[in-house]
Amino acid sequence: MSTSNNYCVIMAGGVGSRFWPMSTQKYPKQFQDILGTGRTMIQQTYDRISQIVPPKNIFVITNKEYVSLTEQQLPELRSQNIVGEPMMKNTAVCNIYMAKKIADINPNANMIILPADHLILKEKIFHKKIELAFNLAEKNDYLITLGIKPTRPDTGFGYIQFVDKKNSQYFKVKTFTEKPDLEIAQTFLDSGDFLWNAGIFIWSVKSILAAFDTHLEEMAQQFDSCEYNSNEEERCIETIYPKVLKISIDNGILEKAKNVHVIPADLGWSDLGTWTSIYENAKKNDDKNAVSSKHILTYNSKGNMISLKNKNKAAIIDGLKNYIIVDTEKALLICPRENDQHIKEYVQDLKSLKNGDKFL
């Protein structure tokens, strides 16, 4: 297999509202150095993938609004490799769009499509699993996803049940269950034959386009009408987008297709989807406080996630246990860590205030 057939699409269109106030409409999470490593999430994702996919084969698909942010943060990318969507349309749409675009360049392409804002600590294993996946995708009509061993009954993820076949590095997927309730999630966890869907997919453009033809036929036809990588592409896409179905790739394709396979992968993975997951992945001091700067002094305080966007700002925190404290120039958030799933609702409440949009 020549790596020149291997492509990558980084999906960077989300708003990250569970991460407010750090993540905002103008500056979403993927463009921020959430963990303080010196590189933003999208830069980390690019750094990780560019070691196994030639940079000229790496694409970013994001909202139109974030094209210039992407250009700033990934100056290595050619401008034609940064694709702006005219509106948010969930993941099925950006998958078919990018598959069409890449198939037009190289009909024998294999592609990995993955989110810009996930944490992967075990880079070597990631590379090994992706190479395996590209090999499988090259030779088989497989839709491949990476599966993460669940560590808690999280109700925010998709769960993959697989058909066990001893001593294999990959398995056929039996069922896909998006966001189960807590009781079911616990059953899945206990059974041992479920994996989390990490949202990292590998397939040939042929396989995924065939799957669209079968399972999302109307969408496939809509996307057939454009001439990709031409001057007409942008105008054509702008005509299609308002009409296409808003559905996730999971619901639209993976739950229906019969050729889905999973590669279990111990990646040190986190979707960094909540402040709590950031807290868990952050460096903590002796009091289990994760603090973002040296000017944060804590008293009688333990287990807090304290993040000040302005590194030249001081904080004194007294008497808080297991809180999230996030301060930006636009907003201050203080809430118990266990309430981090309420942040989307808080943000809705704020939005409903007069001129509330300006805080988002």
Added chain:
Amino acid sequence: MSTSNNYCVIMAGGVGSRFWPMSTQKYPKQFQDILGTGRTMIQQTYDRISQIVPPKNIFVITNKEYVSLTEQQLPELRSQNIVGEPMMKNTAVCNIYMAKKIADINPNANMIILPADHLILKEKIFHKKIELAFNLAEKNDYLITLGIKPTRPDTGFGYIQFVDKKNSQYFKVKTFTEKPDLEIAQTFLDSGDFLWNAGIFIWSVKSILAAFDTHLEEMAQQFDSCEYNSNEEERCIETIYPKVLKISIDNGILEKAKNVHVIPADLGWSDLGTWTSIYENAKKNDDKNAVSSKHILTYNSKGNMISLKNKNKAAIIDGLKNYIIVDTEKALLICPRENDQHIKEYVQDLKSLKNGDKFL
């Protein structure tokens, strides 16, 4: 009595570190609109006193550093009425300095000297009591202070024990006790014959200068050497200041003098010396939260003092009871209301950090 003999000195030299981070070295509390009334504390003090003392007779003594802030906030004052001290020297020194300066203008002057940063809700009573005090000071060699009926065993105030003489509007002072411990403060409160010293003093320049001659003789001699209201004054004061004793007017004069009298005054007074006192005097919503803007949303939160300096900033506060939350561009403070007396210590800790001064 002609009011043209009546003078006022507003003391505005403090740093207000118990009010950090709202009050900072560069912008102390007295120059801020702490309660959100539309006028800063020094402006409120000026507004209150200018109704009974002719504006040309009103002086402000402050640190040199704050002369221009004072000029900006009180454009009604003539520039020669704003006096900058070359360094912090406690209250005895600024008292004698201003008494000397005013005596040089009018040897028959009476003066009221009061802090710039106190709250007085009952203005009418204040005016009545001050008129009584000026009358007494005009006719008698009295050092007069206003006494506030204590409502709690506060250990941060001075307590005045007076000699009860039925049906009088003023009493001779028996003892002065600065900052007693809690047990003693409780005894004082229970006994009923103690008042809080509000730090508002009225006397004739003759009486107070005589008291300095008796009780702080060396300081009196040092201040004798200057020619006030001349071109030489500033240079002379700069020579004296480094050498003079750092002592409060309470310790230096009032605890020793035999002619101190107190006028009990129900002023709706607060020294606004702590965040808790600000909380008590602030408008509160149904959840007993005192919030500084419309963009502050609270959940499961009661009894908090929430103050954001930037009125265009939002805050989400979940799960806090009886906390102080203060946010400025330089610093964030979160601490239980009951710990507000620790703020000075927090600030000391912050100061000891590398470049910690920049947060003060």
